[in-house]
Amino acid sequence: RSDAFAEDFFARYIDGRDIVDYEALFRLAGIAVQEVNPTDASLDVNVFGRGLRVARMTRYGSSLYEAGINKGDLIVSVEGQQVVSPGDLQRLMQDKRPGDRLVVEFRRDGTLRQTTIEADADRRIRLVAFEVLGEPVSSAQRLFRQSWLGSQQ
Numbered sequence: 442r443s444d445a446f447a448e449d450f451f452a453r454y455i456d457g458r459d460i461v462d463y464e465a466l467f468r469l470a471g472i473a474v475q476e477v478n479p480t481d482a483s484l485d486v487n488v489f490g491r492g493l494r495v496a497r498m499t500r501y502g503s504s505l506y507e508a509g510i511n512k513g514d515l516i517v518s519v520e521g522q523q524v525v526s527p528g529d530l531q532r533l534m535q536d537k538r539p540g541d542r543l544v545v546e547f548r549r550d551g552t553l554r555q556t557t558i559e560a561d562a563d564r565r566i567r568l569v570a571f572e573v574l575g576e577p578v579s580s581a582q583r584l585f586r587q588s589w590l591g592s593q594q
Contacts, residue, residue, distance in 0.1 A: 458501055463566075470589055471571040471582035482537035482560035484530065484545075486516070492525050493517075504558035508545070515548040534560070 453459040464474045485503045489496040493516035499505040510516070516524060520543055524530045537543070539562035546555045571578045 467568060469582065470586040471576075471578040472586070473569045473571060473574055473576070475567050475569055476563075477565040477567055478563045480538065481563040482534050482539050482541060483563040484516075484519075484534070484543075484558075485561040485564055488516075488527060493527070493530060500564075504561050508556040508558045510545070510547055510556070510558075513549070516545060517548055517553065518546040519543055539563075 454461050467474050484505060485500055486493070486505055487496040488494055495505070495510060495512050495514045495516070498512050499510060505511075516530075518524060519530065519533055522529075522533055524533060537560050539560055541560045542557055543560055544555060544557050546553060548554070571582070
């Protein structure tokens with residue numbers, strides 16, 4: 442049975458594009474998944490180095506993905522304002538909302554390009570134990586959590 446589960450999991454979530462239902466999985470351990478700031482706007486991007494170079498493949502279905510911006514591209518400006526650090530981008534996004542249309546300039550292979558995207562909702566999450574939320578935890582959830590996390594709790 443575990444081989445079938447693993448094969449299905451890899452086919453759907455690793456090789457495929459299905460999205461894991463993290464809420465259901467963490468619920469098995471008595472842990473809730475909460476959005477941190479779902480009404481905040483985001484470009485949903487991971488960056489590295491000097492400037493805002495996209496560090497990894499953009500998330501499938503995100504605005505950057507739909508615009509063709511991807512790993513290795515350098516985001517130069519948003520709404521005509523130069524961005525050279527994550528802090529610059531964060532300040533610029535403070536007054537934006539998910540769905541706002543933004544003009545983004547980026548550099549790929551030395552060529553400056555421009556596109557218009559819609560800001561994504563902030564997708565950051567936090568994990569909170571049911572006990573902290575005042576929710577009951579079943580013995581099955583405690584057992585699952587103990588076998589999963591062991592001494593790391």
